[in-house]
Amino acid sequence: MDTFSNALLSFARGNLGGAIEQYSAFQEQVPNGRMRMEHATGTAWIGDRELNRSGELGTFAEDSTFMWAWAKPDLAGLPGVEHALRLRDIGVRQGIPEFTEGLLDFGGFPDPKLAADHLSLIALGVLRARGSMKFNHGGRAYAYLVTDDEELTCATPDPARVGEYLRIAALLLPGDGTQDVLTGYARWHGLTTRPAADGMELVLPGGHRLVARIDAQDNIIDAAMVDPAGEPYTPATAARPESRRVPPFVPDDLLAALAPMVPITMGLQGGLLDFAAGLRDIERPTATWDPAHGRFGFAELPAVSIAAVEIGRYDRDRRRWAWAGNEWAGTAAVRRLAREHGAGHLAAAGVDLTVIAPHGENAIDVLSAAAVQLGDAVGWAFVPDDEGYRVLALTDERITEPGADPDLACSVFDAAANLLHPLTDSENRYRTMREMVAGYFRRYDVPAIDAGEPHLLLGHFGLYEVRVEFGVDGAVSRTGFGMIGDALTGIP
Known part of the structure; x- marks a missing residue:
């Protein structure tokens, strides 16, 4: 597939604003840390924080497929898959294929892992859960979890943030649907909406109003908050809590320096x-x-x-x-x-x-x-x-070092990306992965071209062109090769 179904899009939009708001609240309540999941008890851990009523939604693999937890025979009947089963039941009732097909192929999406991230956020909203998370469990694969631990606080409308959440929600999925996002958020919190001259107003507790401008195609143009007196709302400048980055085991600069040597050695x-x-x-x-x-x-x-x-x-x-x-x-x-x-x-x-x-x-x-x-x-x-x-x-001098070719380059890039990915995070992933590819090209004197930086790096092997694509999170999302020129239009 290369896009979500209309059934999922129309059903999900009304929950997106609340889901983004709740995800943000969850991130502020639970510090970063190593994650693990115990399916037999429905318990997850982030660092030392125990989260009950938790479960696996599914896993995203390096081949760009997403498998729901309920589709895994070894997890059948365990508390850790109850949330995923609820989604499947909703999918059956609402006719949503993404919730009822055990294995989804996101290979046609521009960024397959981003599609999996969006599906996880949609699931958080549909389930009205209190938090979601993902962790890397090897290579470039991820497990997506959701929690409904009662000790976690449910988010409430904050005039300083509502506009931001709803703007993101309105732009997140393809197609129109801004009014569905606003009315869905109102239903989520039991709020009132009313028509405005060029869009819609959302009335928050305490009398604040979000005035959203919407064009004829139902796209959001602007969203501004006003106070009960009708004046532009200026939020207090109190700093938001910021999560502290856990120092990496392999420092960023060192990892970037070592990264090119990994595919070279593999080759x-x-x-x-x-x-x-x-x-x-x-x-x-x-x-x-x-x-x-x-x-x-x-x-x-x-x-x-x-x-x-x-x-x-x-x-x-x-x-x-x-x-x-x-x-x-x-x-x-x-x-x-x-x-x-x-x-x-x-x-x-x-x-x-x-x-x-x-x-x-x-x-x-x-x-x-x-x-x-x-x-x-x-x-x-x-x-x-x-x-x-x-x-x-x-060290045997009788062994001849093989040269590089397009097929070998793609193979070692994929293998090296799987090896390096678990050692990276959002702070250093793109730098590490890009240097891994660029350093390999330098080692073999392969002319390299940045195309659509930061999303694409090309290497020329004579008449052939190797294409390495990076996702929005900096990960290597695809590799492939073809005749020069074919790579720019997409390699089958």
């Missing part, structure tokens, strides 16, 4: 596959490591012996990374770079990753991928052991 896999004849035919090769002689290989290919150096080891049970006790140049360089960017905790001999669980291994992969590049290695390898795994840099 080295082809060199190993070409060198180790027969490796492509083994479904799950067993990696081996001989630290005494510095040799890496595979149990199924005893004749293959590759020079390598250990970067470090990860203990999964303890969620702890330990840099190898050698003096290899790549390891030393990445640890030095971490210290230069104020991340001494990443340069320490042992790195505690419990604070960013479950994404600690993402940080390991970024650091070790950078070590491979900074040490001029020709490959990257992982060798499991009883408690976790060791990460190696392949």
Whole structure:
């Protein structure tokens, strides 16, 4: 699909103003923090804040599909899907396909994840819930939650903010419907509306009035608040509560510096596959490591012996990374770079990753991928052991580094975006993702063009053009390639 159905749009508009208002109130009541959901009890947590009467709405995947929680067999009958089931029942009664189809494909939307965000906001309004949230659970995938915890306060009309909320609501969905937004907000709070010369008035408790100007096509032109005396309303200048950003585990500047090395290192896999004849035919090769002689290989290919150096080891049970006790140049360089960017905790001999669980291994992969590049290695390898795994840099001069091509570029961009995404937030996501792509292009001398900045970056590989699209949140939303010129009109 490339747009929401008319059934959903017409049903949702009346709830949008109240939903935006309630979402804002929820954000002010609950501080930022790590999220998790317990479906068996219908309980969610944000940091240490427990939220009862909570549940999963659904999940958005990297392939731009959204799956409702009620459509997941392993969640059937659990309290954590009751909110999603309520939406499905509403969808059946109102004839809304987006609520009744278990899997929705948002690939046709200009920004698929933004469509999922809008669906979540619509759900908050339709359910009249007290809050909604989303959290990254791996790659670029998100889980969307909703809560109706009774300890959360329901928003009340604030003259200083109502105009802002209703303007956003009127512009959020395609098509006309400003009057539906205003009358729906009035029903939400039991308020009165009345016609005005060039639009509609909304009467708030205490006598304040929102005067909305609406054109002949039912589009909002302006919305101004007046006080009970009919004078323009000037809200008090008290500062709104601001959420404090949690310091990132990998600092912004450091992550942007490391980001290009991730797809470059991922692209080295082809060199190993070409060198180790027969490796492509083994479904799950067993990696081996001989630290005494510095040799890496595979149990199924005893004749293959590759020079390598250990970067470090990860203990999964303890969620702890330990840099190898050698003096290899790549390891030393990445640890030095971490210290230069104020991340001494990443340069320490042992790195505690419990604070960013479950994404600690993402940080390991970024650091070790950078070590491979900074040490001029020709490959990257992982060798499991009883408690976790060791990460190696392949240094064998017999392995030839493969070049870049459009298909490989798209593949490593997608893989690197999945790896980097959980380490980013709204403050640094676009910078990190863009530098990941641009740095890769620089490494292989690929001419790059900004098209529609900040939404599109193109790289020219001879007659072919790689297209990387970014969403409004800065995430990599799509990659693809085609003949030069085709990318600008859309690659199938």
